[in-house]
Amino acid sequence: MRKLFFGLIAAGVMVAGSAHADAIADRKxxxxxxxxAMGTLVRMVRGQADFDAQAALAAFTTMNxxxxxxxxxxxxxxxxxxxxxxxxxxxxxxAGFEAAVNKFAGDTAAAVAAAPADLDALKAAFGPVAGNCNxxxxxxxxxxx
Amino acid sequence: MMRRLATLVGILGLAAAVFLWVLSxxxxxxxxxxxxxxxxxxARGETVFWAGGCGSCHAAKGAKGDDKLTLGxxxxxxxxxxxxxxxxxxxxxxHGIGAWTRDQFANAMARGLAPDGSHYYPAFPxxxxxxxxxADIADLWAFLGTLEPVDTVNLDxxxxxIFSIRRxxxxxxxxxxxxxxxxxxxxxxxxLVRGRYLVEGPAHCGECHTxxxxxxxxxxxxxxxxxxxxxxxxxxxxxxxxxxxxxxxxADDIAFSLESGFTPEFDSFGASMVSVQDNMARLPAGDREAxxxxxxxxRPVATRKxxxxxx
Numbered sequence: 038m039r040k041l042f043f044g045l046i047a048a049g050v051m052v053a054g055s056a057h058a059d060a061i062a063d064r065k066x067x068x069x070x071x072x073x074a075m076g077t078l079v080r081m082v083r084g085q086a087d088f089d090a091q092a093a094l095a096a097f098t099t100m101n102x103x104x105x106x107x108x109x110x111x112x113x114x115x116x117x118x119x120x121x122x123x124x125x126x127x128x129x130x131x132a133g134f135e136a137a138v139n140k141f142a143g144d145t146a147a148a149v150a151a152a153p154a155d156l157d158a159l160k161a162a163f164g165p166v167a168g169n170c171n172x173x174x175x176x177x178x179x180x181x182x
Numbered sequence: 183m184m185r186r187l188a189t190l191v192g193i194l195g196l197a198a199a200v201f202l203w204v205l206s207x208x209x210x211x212x213x214x215x216x217x218x219x220x221x222x223x224x225a226r227g228e229t230v231f232w233a234g235g236c237g238s239c240h241a242a243k244g245a246k247g248d249d250k251l252t253l254g255x256x257x258x259x260x261x262x263x264x265x266x267x268x269x270x271x272x273x274x275x276x277h278g279i280g281a282w283t284r285d286q287f288a289n290a291m292a293r294g295l296a297p298d299g300s301h302y303y304p305a306f307p308x309x310x311x312x313x314x315x316x317a318d319i320a321d322l323w324a325f326l327g328t329l330e331p332v333d334t335v336n337l338d339x340x341x342x343x344i345f346s347i348r349r350x351x352x353x354x355x356x357x358x359x360x361x362x363x364x365x366x367x368x369x370x371x372x373x374l375v376r377g378r379y380l381v382e383g384p385a386h387c388g389e390c391h392t393x394x395x396x397x398x399x400x401x402x403x404x405x406x407x408x409x410x411x412x413x414x415x416x417x418x419x420x421x422x423x424x425x426x427x428x429x430x431x432x433a434d435d436i437a438f439s440l441e442s443g444f445t446p447e448f449d450s451f452g453a454s455m456v457s458v459q460d461n462m463a464r465l466p467a468g469d470r471e472a473x474x475x476x477x478x479x480x481r482p483v484a485t486r487k488x489x490x491x492x493x
Contacts, residue, residue: 076448083438122452124415167450171443171459174452175244179416 057112061119064110067103074099075170081156082163088156097148100166104142108135124179134177141169206352208299211292211316216285219316227325230318232464233384234311236326238457239268246460253278254332259305259413263398264341266305274331287323288316294355301351303339304358304398305413310386312361318384358399364388365405365480377476380469385462387473390418390454393486407483414454417487424482436474441467 074096080086081093111127111134127134144165153159231237237250243257255270273280279287282297289295294308302308311319339346364382367374381387392400393409401409407427408420420427428436435446440462443451451459462470 072448075444075450079442079444079448167442167444170450171452171456174450175456178452179414180411180419180453180455181417 057115058119060110060112060115061121064107064123065119065121067107067110071100071103071170075167078159078163078166082160088159090152090154093159094149094152097145097162097166101142101145101149104138104145107138120181122178122181124177127177130176134173137169137173137177141166141173144169202353205356206349208295208301208352209293209355210289210295210299211285215316216288219284219288219320222284222317222320222322222324224321224324224328226318227321227323229465229469230314230322230384231325232461233380233469234322235385235458235461236271238454238461239306240271250457250460251329252332253326253329254334256334256337261305261413263303263305263345264339266303266339266341267337268306269336270332270334271326272329272332273327274333277333277335278331279326280331284320284323287326288319291319291322292316292361294351294359300348301355303348303351304354307386307389309359309400310383310389312359313363313379313383315379354397354399364402365476367476367479373472373475374479376469377472377474377479380473381476385458385473387421387458390458391421404483404486406477406480408485410488411454416453420483420485421477422480422483423478424484426485427482428477429482433471433474433478436477437467437470440470440473 077086077092077096081088111123113128115121116123116125116128148162148166151158151162153162236253237245239257239259240253240255241250241257242252242254245252253270253272255268257268259266259268270278272278275281286297289297290302290306291308291311292314293312294302294304294306296302363378365378367378369375388400388406390412391406391408392402393404393407394412395401398412406420406422407424408418410416411418423429431439431446439445439451440459442463443456443459445451462473
């Protein structure tokens, strides 16, 4: 009986632990996808790649999708570990963090709705989206090496 | 015999005390250098202002864009030595530095000296500004005079007692304050000379990106190799061309990151680098390219991260 009890607790701890590790890995993977989408857009904006309306729309869509459920990837207990670069401010100022995610969701939704059809339209849609990245990273991330 | 020995020890002790007292005294700029400084040009001074990042500390925390020109101070800098509050450096005659002379300003920037001859803490990165040309300091002074006076009153720093004695900083400066360049370069290469000037001088990249010793002096043997953040939290990355640094970045990658805030992996800068990048974006493109050329030129050094328990 006692063994079973401790076994259950141990299993519970392990499940909780791996759920936490998953949350960290998931949010990092989500952001990596956002970074990749950013790369597609930057190359077009800088003239290193030809303008491609479909690819641009896909990139904005990737970013917008990233915001769905994003805040749920920051449960209590994932402040450290798993090479996270998150700052404790995500938990200290949850409302501020959620507002930053919502702003990113709104700005990317506007870019998706705009569906830029040429390079100038892309540049116009790009600026407001790009400003979200460092505004959030300035406050809610801590550099680690 | 004993009496003589005691006298000798006493004399030596006194001599040492006098010596330390003299060493810890103020060492202002020579009069002839101040006289040759020139009148300063406010338009050129604006570039010096963005290169120097004054707004990243002297404007309100998190200030963006032109709010960085409101230099009312009170911005807290949390360091291992205590919390410093950047003072008001707006041209307000009572609460800012509007009543200062240009010479007093030059001594603050290049020698870390207050108008009354006392020492500033190196939380004010005069350790880098000491490499600046006095003509640039004169231009900066002219530009600062064009900004809006702000009437906020300075906050006292929040420091443990042992760090609250400014005289002791004289000894620290004797050890660590130098106007000599860190990295040897081909002095005929104008781009490298400009890059070195910006990085080691006004842009003070080494203040954050170089590890420090126990008493807060920059460890020049590990120049730009990264280290624990001197202010705030975390570990500041290595920006030497080592594989543990930014060896894989091209000069164009570096210049673009300073312009846009994006790394070659399209991660965006975070933490204190956001404000620095925002300043760098205001410089002429040639200055960012010069910084990039210099960063490709410095000696590659491997990152040495302090081992943290449980990691």
